[in-house]
Amino acid sequence: MSDVTVKQLADVLGITAEKLMEQLSSAGIPAKSEDDTISNESKVKLLEFLRGSHGKEKKSLSPRKKVVLKRKSKEVLRVTSGSGVAKTKNINIEVKKKKVVTGPSQSEMAEIEKERLEAQKALDDRKAQLAAEEQAKKEAEDRLKNQQIEEQQKAEEEKAKADAEREALEKEQKELQEQDEAQQKLAEEQARLEKLKAETVSKEEERKKRHEDLVNQQVQKAISERANRKKKEQAQPAGRGRGKTDRDAGKTRYGRKQLHVQPGQNRGDRRRHVSSGSSEHGFQKPAAPVVKTVAIPENITVSDLAKELSIKAADVIKVLMNMGMMVTINQPLDQDTAILVVEELGHKAEEAVVQTKADILKEESQKEVDEENAEIRPPVVTVMGHVDHGKTSLLDYIRETKVTDKEAGGITQHIGAYHVETEKGVISFIDTPGHAAFTAMRARGAQVTDIVILVVAANDGVMPQTKEGIEHAKAAGVPMIVAVNKVDLQEANVDKVKQDLAAHEVVPEDWGGDVQFIEVSALTGQGIDNLLDAISLQAEVMELKAVKDSSASGIVVESSLDKGRGPVATVLVKNGTLKKGDMILCGEQFGRIRSLIDENGAEIESAGPSIPAVVLGLSGVPIAGDEFLVVKNKKHAREAAQEHRERERETRLKRQQAAKLENLMSQMGKEAKLNVNLLVKADVQGSVEALRESLESISNDEVDVKVISAGVGGITNADAQLAAASSAIIIGFNVRADKAAREFIKESDLDLHYFSIIYEAIDQVKQSVTGILGTEVREEIIGIADVKDVFRSSKFGTIAGCLVSEGVVKRDNPIRVLRDNVVIFEGELESLRRHKDDVNEVRSGTECGIGVKQYKDVQPGDQIECFERIEVQKTLD
Known part of the structure; x- marks a missing residue:
């Protein structure tokens, strides 16, 4: 043991320092204060004193002697044999002693147990005291810490309050300053207006006075001339006069009354009146300009707009030139431009409501729909995302098919519409392509959908087509569910995907947003059930309903021209039930449904709300994105389709005329650009749109790439002749030229290219245009x-x-x-x-x-x- 102070020894023994000082004094050990040091000899002396005071024997402090115990001994025993021969035999005997160990007596054991209990009790008391002191110390520290936190919060609140008051004061001062400046400006403007008004009034009074003087002079002159003329007439002999005696004094030669102006009237106070004998004329002019309200149709020519406004066409052209537009008298104007021109001329314009026959048929069909019989319909879900992020693979797992194996290059190039019967109910899926060229197709998918699933690869993150999918979903105003695919890969990083999407205002629910994020794997099936649950939950919240027992209406998702079946359209029913044999109107096309086929190729009799189907029997290939409607009368359908066709043709011609004029104006004084004409034929309408948009975007300041014709179906002889006349390059996407077209192409040495992947077509055209540009x-x-x-x-x-x-x-x-x-x-x-x-x-x-x-x-x-x-x-x- 080391030397300790009196206080430390007292703490160890569990007694007070004063009591220990008394015991040390009684034992003869000098100790004056609690800080005095107690050596080991003093501790032994104190212990002997305490033992003696309790009646115990003093233990010897001398070192113990070494005790050697002999536990065994050896002896030799001589034994004589009894065979008559005197022989002795020595036997070694080893004697082992049993060790008997005796412990302390019962009284000593009782004393030892008593000391142990006292020591244990003292130790327990000391531990309890230390624990109480530690708890008190901890509580004091906690109180101090809480007090500091409260003071800090109070200081921060006071600071925030002071900052807010300062900002409010600064804002108030700024507003007061702005008000003062505004009042000062207003006062200056009022003073300027008062001055201008005074000058105007003085000038107007002066002008009125001059005008009144002039009118009075003219009236007096006319009166004097009339009086002189009467005197001359009276002085003429009878029979030579003009016969005025049989007329009333206030009438003209034809019996009408005269108009007079009263002398002294102001110009603004004149009133039209009929005089009864007075020789003064009266007339009136409009006091304010006439403001007309003109109904503006979708397209109107400059001359027609001038006629509606009752002004010259040159005035309309002048306004358009001031707006930066060079136009002719017969050039068509769009509705927005025409409205601006009308408002610029001081008139009011409103959009003309032109109701077509198709609109009338649609209204009649809607009148038959009883909204009270609406039933819950399946949700239409569109899957969007970047190429190769696993959109179609995700649907494959749900549908248990392999659609991607059938796609060229492993990418989806058409819109696929499917309906799936799951444990959560029926869900219709629309799969859109992810390549950059298919923007129009993705937009069309967003227009027909109820819910958008945005597929993002966990190992790739947000890509350009992911951003376009977000924009299409926001523009369509539909809820979005994010499916983070490929989470089974080692390089998957879901948090990075969430951060990237949060930067585009797509915030997950666990971050305080309103977008559901589901982690899935199209390869292993992880999270597919959670995704279907999220779709069903969102559909329940939206309460999607449709009337099943009514005439069908919906939208064309995709269209194509099949060699054996003719025009084929993939439609999505939005309301009612589409049946085999119905007469449908779809934009410029109409026809009776010969066959109705589901997405698996099986023929069906009907398709209800939110169910996609393939329709056969149309008169031509409809435009993807057009609405279709079931009509009862074939004649009405034909008339509506013809009207739509004529309107589209008129609009197209007007746009071409406007484009020619704009090109003429833009090319004045510039060198001619190099023109590259293309003729595009594809298998489906969506591919035609994507190819046209992507190829025409190649144009720049030196080269103008123009698609002169684009359509669905194989390359015919007519297409080849058009390409020869226009010096165009023929591009066939998943289609081929027929025999006659191939012979004509070979004879005319035309440039024909076949493609099955869209970006290969775009790259090939770029290379061809680069070669034409030269060096x-x-x-x-x-x-x-x-x-x-x-x-x-x-x-x-x-x-x-x-x-x-x-x-x-x-x-x-x-x-x-x-x-x-x-x-x-x-x-x-x-x-x-x-x-x-x-x-x-x-x-x-x-x-x-x-x-x-x-x-x-x-x-x-x-x-x-x-x-x-x-x-x-x-x-x-």
């Missing part, structure tokens, strides 16, 4: 030499002593002389020397002598720039 010459600087000094020689002329600072200077390349970074001479080298030797080139960091041909004004500090001209192929930017 251009570019200059590339290869070296710069700094002129350090100039030497003049009678033999070599002016020689510039130079140090090549960049690149290499070659003798046979053209050069430029620069002074203060300005070109002052362009020519070629006359000589290039290193020491006394002529060299062909000098590299960076080497000194040389340069002679510039036909230029002697080289000065120290100039730079000699060496360059070369190279020919490169022009490319599309």
Whole structure:
């Protein structure tokens, strides 16, 4: 044991320091204060004293003696044999002693147990005391910490309150200042208006006075002339007069009453009246301009707009020229432009409601629908996302099919519509392609959907087509569910996907947003049930309903021209039930349904709300995105389709005319652009749209790529002849040319290309256009030499002593002389020397002598720039 203080020993023994001081004093151990040190000898002395005071024997402090116990001993026993022969035999005997250990007596054991219990009790008391002190200390620290936190929060609140009050005060002061400035400006404006009004009133009064004086003079003059004329008539003989005696004084020669102006009337106070004998005229003009309300249709020509406004066409053209538009009298204007022109001329414009026959048929069909009989319908779910993020694979797992195996290049290039019967109910899925060229198809998918599933690969994150899918979903105003696919991969990072989508305002629910994020794997099936649950939950919240027992209506999802079946359209029923044999109207096309087929190729009799189906029997290929409607009368359907066709043709012609005029105006004073004409034929309408949009976007300032014709179906002889007449390149996407077309193409040496993957077609056209552009010459600087000094020689002329600072200077390349970074001479080298030797080139960091041909004004500090001209192929930017 080490030396301790009196206080520490008292804490160990569990007694007070004062009691321990008394015991130390009684034992003869000097101790004056609690901080005095107690040695080990003093502790032993104190212990003996305490034992003696309790009646116990003093234990010897001398070291114990070593006790050796002999536990065994050996003896020899002599034994005589009894056989008559005196023999003795020694027997060794080993005697082991049993060790008996006796413990302490019962009284000693009782004393030891008593001391142990006292020591244990003292130890327990000490532990309890220490625990209480520790608890008190902890509670004090907690109170202090809470007090500090409360004070800090209070200080922060006071600071925030002060900041808010300061900001409010600053805002109030700023508002007061703005109000003062506004009042000052208002006062200045009022003063200016009062001054202008006073000047206007004075000028108006002066003008009125002059006008009244002039009118009075004219009236007096007319009265005097009339009086003189009457005197002359009275002075004429009878029979030579003009017969006025039989007329009333206030009537004209035809019996009508005259109009008069009363003398002294102001111009603004004149009133039209009939005089009864007075010789004064009266007339009236409009006091304010007439404001007309004009109904503007979708397209109207400049001349028709002028007629509606009762003004000259030149006035309308003048307004359009001030707006930056060069137009002719017969040029059509769109509705928005025409409304701006009408408002600019001071009239009111409103959109004309033109009701077509198709609209009338649609209204009649809607009147028959009883909304009270609406039933819950399956949700229509559109799957969007970037290419190769697993959209179709996800549907494959749900449908237990392999659609991607049938797609060229492993990517979806058509819109696929399917309905799936799950444990959660029937769900209709629309799979959209993810390539950049299919923007129009993705937008069409968003227009017909109730819920959008945005598929994002966990190992790839947000990509360009992912952003387009978000924009389409927001534009359509439909709820979105994010399916984070490929979570089974090692490089999957779901948190990064959430962060990237949150940057595009798609916030997960666990981050405080309203978008459900489901982690799935199209390969293993992980999370598929959760995804279906999320779709069903969202559909229940939306309460999707439709009337089943009514005429069907919906939208065309995709269309194509099948060689054996004719025009084929994939439609999605939105309301009612579509049946085999119904007469449907779809934009420019109509017809009776010959066959109704589901997505698996099986023929069905009907398709209810939210169910996709393939329709056969239309008169032509409808445009994807058009609405279809079941009509009862074939004649009405034909008339509505013909009207729609004529309207589209008229609109198309007007756009072409406007485009020609705009091109003419834009090309004035410019060089003609290189035109590349394309003729596109594809298998489905969606591919036609995607190809047209992507190919025409290749155009730039030098090349104009134009699709002169695009359609669905194989390449015919008519298409080949049109391409020959227009010098167009023929592009076939998943279609082929027939025999007659192939022969004509071969004879005419036309350019024909077949493709099955859209981006290969786009890349091929880009390469072809790049080859047509030709080459251009570019200059590339290869070296710069700094002129350090100039030497003049009678033999070599002016020689510039130079140090090549960049690149290499070659003798046979053209050069430029620069002074203060300005070109002052362009020519070629006359000589290039290193020491006394002529060299062909000098590299960076080497000194040389340069002679510039036909230029002697080289000065120290100039730079000699060496360059070369190279020919490169022009490319599309």
